[in-house]
Amino acid sequence: MTENSQRSVTIERTSTGHFTATNARGGTISFGTASDSRGGTEFTPVELLLAAIGGCTAVDVDVATSRHTEPTEFSVAVTGNKISDEHGNRLTDLEVTFSVAFADVEGADRARAILPRAVKTSHDRLCTVSRTVEIGTPVTATVEGA
Missing domain, CATH: 2.20.25 (N-terminal domain of TfIIb)
Structure with a gap:
């Protein structure tokens, strides 16, 4: 396939x-x-980019942890500083911060234990959005018919 x-x-x-x-x-x-x-x-488009960065990793982390138990809290804060320099307008200091909690139920200890690894694996390997931003991929802009 x-x-x-x-x-x-x-x-x-x-x-x-x-x-x-x-x-x-x-x-x-x-x-x-x-x-x-x-x-x-x-x-705004910048806010959509921040949401995509955090959302991509959130999906990976949710899949990994919720198979053990449902979280009682799951939020992701994504921040960056917009600057304008010799490279043009861009974001710097991008940070993704997870706030996740699990009730003391069966599977919670396992979910808590894998949470840091799930975040790291998503960031380092799985999340297409943050991987693309970090590695840097050329973007081509054209006008149809020009």
Whole structure:
């Protein structure tokens, strides 16, 4: 069986500064600019990147730990500093911090024990998003028909 390795989304402008991304399965997420005078709450593209970094590892960690017991708390904080320098606008000092707790039930000790390893394995090997950011992958931007 061959696996299709290509991943894609399409992005459509819905109004000035507002967009909707659609994946191949039909799921959508709206996003926009933080400078919207209407006080919108949509995520910005930078916030989506932070969510993708944390979300990718969160999925891996959840799969590894919840097979032993359900967490009573599971949150991930992702932060970074936006700077502008000779390389242009970018984020630095990216940090992903997990806050996970398990009740004292069967499987909890095992889940607690594997939590640090699950986070490390996801970060070092499994999470496509953070691996791509850390390794650095060229991005090509083109205009169709140009």
